[in-house]
Amino acid sequence: xxxxxxxxxxxxxxxxxxxxxxxxxxxxxxxxxxxxxxxxxxxxxxxxxxxxxxxxxxxxxxxxxxxxxxxxxxxxxxxxxxxxxxxxxxxxxxxxxxxxxxxxxxxxxxxxxxxxxxxxxxxxxxxxxxxxxxxxxxxxxxxxxxxxxxxxxxxxxxxxxxxxxxxxxxxxxxxxxxxxxxxxxxxxxxxxxxxxxxxxxxxxxxxxxxxxxxxxxxxxxxxxxxxxxxxxxxxxxxxxxxxxx
Amino acid sequence: xxxxxxxxxxxxxxxxxxxxxxxxxxxxxxxxxxxxxxxxxxxxxxxxxxxxxxxxxxxxxxxxxxxxxxxxxxxxxxxxxxxxxxxxxxxxxxxxxxxxxxxxxxxxxxxxxxxxxxxxxxxxxxxxxxxxxxxxxxxxxxxxxxxxxxxxxxxxxxxxxxxxxxxxxxxxxxxxxxxxxxxxxxxxxxxxxxxxxxxxxxxxxxxxxxxxxxxxxxxxxxxxxxxxxxxxxxxxxxxxxxxxxxxxxxxxxxxxxxxxxxxxxxxxxxxxxxxxxxxxxxxxxxxxxxxxxxxxxxxxxxxxxxxxxxxxxxxxxxxxxxxxxxxxxxxxxxxx
Ligand SMILES: Nc1ncnc2c1ncn2[C@@H]1O[C@H](COP(=O)(O)OP(=O)(O)OP(=O)(O)O)[C@@H](O)[C@H]1O
Ligand SMILES: [Mg+2]
Numbered sequence: 001x002x003x004x005x006x007x008x009x010x011x012x013x014x015x016x017x018x019x020x021x022x023x024x025x026x027x028x029x030x031x032x033x034x035x036x037x038x039x040x041x042x043x044x045x046x047x048x049x050x051x052x053x054x055x056x057x058x059x060x061x062x063x064x065x066x067x068x069x070x071x072x073x074x075x076x077x078x079x080x081x082x083x084x085x086x087x088x089x090x091x092x093x094x095x096x097x098x099x100x101x102x103x104x105x106x107x108x109x110x111x112x113x114x115x116x117x118x119x120x121x122x123x124x125x126x127x128x129x130x131x132x133x134x135x136x137x138x139x140x141x142x143x144x145x146x147x148x149x150x151x152x153x154x155x156x157x158x159x160x161x162x163x164x165x166x167x168x169x170x171x172x173x174x175x176x177x178x179x180x181x182x183x184x185x186x187x188x189x190x191x192x193x194x195x196x197x198x199x200x201x202x203x204x205x206x207x208x209x210x211x212x213x214x215x216x217x218x219x220x221x222x223x224x225x226x227x228x229x230x231x232x233x234x235x236x237x238x239x240x241x242x243x244x245x
Numbered sequence: 246x247x248x249x250x251x252x253x254x255x256x257x258x259x260x261x262x263x264x265x266x267x268x269x270x271x272x273x274x275x276x277x278x279x280x281x282x283x284x285x286x287x288x289x290x291x292x293x294x295x296x297x298x299x300x301x302x303x304x305x306x307x308x309x310x311x312x313x314x315x316x317x318x319x320x321x322x323x324x325x326x327x328x329x330x331x332x333x334x335x336x337x338x339x340x341x342x343x344x345x346x347x348x349x350x351x352x353x354x355x356x357x358x359x360x361x362x363x364x365x366x367x368x369x370x371x372x373x374x375x376x377x378x379x380x381x382x383x384x385x386x387x388x389x390x391x392x393x394x395x396x397x398x399x400x401x402x403x404x405x406x407x408x409x410x411x412x413x414x415x416x417x418x419x420x421x422x423x424x425x426x427x428x429x430x431x432x433x434x435x436x437x438x439x440x441x442x443x444x445x446x447x448x449x450x451x452x453x454x455x456x457x458x459x460x461x462x463x464x465x466x467x468x469x470x471x472x473x474x475x476x477x478x479x480x481x482x483x484x485x486x487x488x489x490x491x492x493x494x495x496x497x498x499x500x501x502x503x504x505x506x507x508x509x510x511x512x513x514x515x516x517x518x519x520x521x522x523x524x525x526x527x528x529x530x531x532x533x534x535x536x537x538x539x540x541x542x543x544x545x546x547x548x549x550x551x552x553x554x555x556x557x558x559x560x561x562x563x564x565x566x567x568x569x570x571x572x573x574x575x576x577x578x579x580x581x
Contacts, residue, residue: 001362002361002362003362005359005362005363005364006359006360006361006362008359009356009359009360010359010360013345013348013356017345017347017348080343080346081339081341081342081343082343082344082345082346083343084309084339084343085343085344085357085360085404086360087308087309088307088308088309088332088337089332089360089361090329090332090333090360090361091360092329093329244308244309244310244311244328245310245311
């Protein structure tokens with residue numbers, strides 16, 4: 001019970017201090033919207049192609065929603081020493097890590113449904129399989145949040161966190177089949193695609209929105225969940241080693 | 246290290262027991278195999294200059310850092326393998342504020358309380374109680390970032406005791422704040438102790454250690470030079486006569502020559518001079534002559550009266566005043 005009070009305390013503070021702040025909301029929402037509009041205009045496609053674009057847009061919203069805040073705030077709190085408060089608290093590192101990431105996961109998942117809500121006004125979404133889309137969005141949020149935390153643990157400075165997360169994020173837009181199929185990438189780059197969790201996440205999103213997944217959905221889910229577990233364990237090990245020096 | 250049985254306290258089992266604690270950072274040995282124990286209900290002082298290893302020791306004892314070797318037990322819990330084992334029992338006030346700059350004083354305290362599993366009502370009542378006790382009610386709603394240094398320190402102490410911990414670690418609680426606030430903080434520490442809180446305090450203010458602590462450990466370069474009660478430490482100075490000679494010039498090995506020429510004297514180097522100690526009153530003339538013969542220009546010979554400061558200097562060879570000045574210079578340069 002006591003540890004859950006601590007968990008909620010950390011989550012609530014982060015949501016209030018970081019996730020509900022205008023810069024975060026704008027960065028998390030605006031970037032994917034601007035990106036897609038640009039893509040839309042450039043390609044000269046009509047509104048009816050929206051379901052084809054939507055999976056990429058949803059994936060992008062989650063990716064930016066989860067990674068734009070977490071690594072920066074964690075490095076910021078580490079530098080400002082307030083993170084020590086959390087390390088001094090009588091809660092396990094696992095729970096601390098879950099509490100710190102829950103805000104990002106929640107924000108990323110909510111973010112996923114902003115483009116969906118917009119699309120609902122513009123096109124017919126009756127073919128969408130919500131029972132696949134919702135867990136997929138959550139799982140993508142979890143995996144990219146853990147990726148963000150992995151980055152936060154690896155760096156010392158706030159600007160490093162920003163640079164390093166862009167180093168991951170921007171290539172992922174191209175490599176993970178969000179807007180171009182992985183099959184259309186140069187053969188040399190393709191193995192890289194399959195090493196990134198978002199590739200599998202985006203495939204599930206495509207499957208749930210337009211039914212055009214390239215791999216079996218079950219496999220996608222298993223691989224994505226595997227990425228989450230591995231990232232969690234690796235990051236936990238890193239935290240144990242690097243944060244309690 | 247063997248503790249003097251008289252000094253090691255009375256209780257059968259110490260609240261904090263540390264043995265052979267060692268911690269190195271790359272090429273710096275911050276803590277070099279120290280052993281000590283803190284009795285239930287005492288204020289235990291760690292007194293030492295910059296870089297002595299005080300903060301490193303606190304970090305290890307509070308679970309922020311892992312030792313390279315050594316055993317730690319806090320309240321009977323073995324923390325050697327699991328640094329977090331005793332964290333529910335301890336409160337920590339770090340040397341610099343570690344609260345959230347963007348939160349108000351009140352929200353900071355409530356947040357810290359939540360980390361210890363306190364419920365909402367309890368959190369708010371306790372936060373209000375502490376803000377009142379520290380005279381911070383007026384600032385309760387203001388952002389922590391806008392607090393003055395003294396206000397920050399007080400709120401950081403309040404945050405450290407929000408969950409009423411039986412053991413409190415204070416890392417230089419009065420460094421860099423004004424005299425009145427420092428006095429208030431010392432009173433508060435004494436009050437907390439009188440209601441049963443065991444306190445581990447680091448400081449470089451000798452008077453502070455003398456006034457507050459039951460026992461004091463002198464820590465220098467990662468080693469404990471001496472642990473004892475204030476009375477026992479002071480007893481050392483009884484029947485000792487100390488004179489300090491200041492001079493200009495290169496002293497070389499003047500101490501060895503003084504000790505050789507004038508039996509019964511113990512000589513040690515201090516900045517710009519020497520410190521001469523003896524069981525009988527020190528005859529100043531021969532020492533001055535010897536110094537002058539060595540080409541040194543003696544500017545002053547001053548009798549030093551017994552004080553804890555004297556004990557510290559004679560045990561560690563470090564000038565207490567110097568330690569303080571250096572510290573304050575460092576503080577002045579840095580941020581909050
Ligand atoms: N994280 C670290 N990395 C490298 N060296 C460190 C680290 N922490 C402490 N040290 C070194 O260990 C030694 C002891 O430092 P510590 O902070 O414990 O001293 P202190 O007694 O608290 O000093 P002060 O009075 O200045 O606070 C110093 O030489 C310091 O430079
Ligand atoms: Mg220190």
